[in-house]
Amino acid sequence: MTRTLGSYIAAVIVAYCFGALFISQGNIAAVTGLGFDVTMSQRLGAIVHDVSGMTDIYLPLVAVSLLLGLPVAFAVVRKNPHLRMIGYVSAGFVALLAMHVIMKAVLGLSGIASTRTLWGLLAQGVAGGIGGYLFCRLSGQSKAD
């Protein structure tokens, strides 16, 4: 149980960090797309700012998304152990993707600006998938031991 909880927390943190990173770069891509120059220093500064600054809203959303998504994967994986990796990665991917789609449907607006584009939305799925991958690796070690 402790290992599962620790794996979940690690998955949330990593998915959050990658998600925030993708959001940050998506926003900067929109700015440079308008013809404005963004230096490497400003880009790196934005990553630090965004990863450290999105804990109020985005981090809880990621935590809830994975909290809902990973147990679904667990239910599938328990009866199909060979699907363990793909199951958790897919669950993480779909969880974060669904979070943004649901938010847009409820609010009528994109809560996260970078998800207005398909690539920005898919990048959020990738962040969730990375979280799912990490959960799979970390929570699975107890069996290997």
Next chain:
Amino acid sequence: MALRSGQVQRLDATGQSARTLEGLPESYVLSQGGYFDITLDPKFATNQRIYLSLAHGTPEANGTRIVRGTLNGSRVENLTPIFTVSPLKDTPVHYGGKMQFLPDGTLAMTTGDGFEYREAAQDTFNLMGKVIRINSDGSIPMDNPFADGGQGHPAVWSYGHRNPQGLVFDPDTGELYSHEHGAKGGDELNRIIPGANYGWPAVTKGVNYSGAYISPLRTAPGVEEPLIFWDPSIGASGLALYQGDAFPQWQGALFVGTLVDSDVRKLTFVGDSVSEEILFTEIGERIRDVRVGPDGMLYILTDSDQGRVIRVVPDDLSNAAASSDQEN
């Protein structure tokens, strides 16, 4: 007064009686939609023309529109749409819609970025996120900055705005001022210069509601800096220039209502800087608009289910009225 229900009312000078204006087109009422602003023709005394800005369209395709009509009692007649922001959008927010006649008889209006279409504010061919300037019949003046259409839409006066909620002209200085809502932080007051870029969304003092940068650029070459900005946001709403006689100490000051802080800001220019004073906190309601009446009094419109029009009078008049009430 424009109501949340989409109706427009005419309040009599005593503030005791309000009549709903008849004959107006139905506005698109959802979220921030409805009617936005009402202004009188500079020659209203002879032509009775009024101009109203409103959300027009459907959930799938809506935008800010100006209609012109003739006021006959509580009825608006001969209504004609004279301008519609294009392209239409599918969000019910960020319309702008504040209007201001300029001394040459042209009409300026703010437009919003529609929230989901923030990049449109930097597209000079797109009318979202702009201050536009038209003639009173809707035609486009030949001296607009992009009048030839080669570098932008001929109606565009300035660009790079988010959701401007105030517009006022100072006849003494010839300056046009506008304020606009930032996202999280970044509400700003700007001096509007024809053809100028005000930065949104590439240059802003605010951040996304998620906490992420909208842009790491807070300044940039070729982008006008605000005269003052507010972080955290105050929800600037309504903008009035005081030039009346009732409050000599307010002469030349700008007044800005606030939706978030529920007060009124008095802004005074001191050289190149702007000093700010917070007033009327005792009202305790979201302030939707601030105007100066022809009587020199300040009128404050509150935003709630039981919204009020509050008339601010000098102490001596207030005391005289109180004495009169007691005698009666």
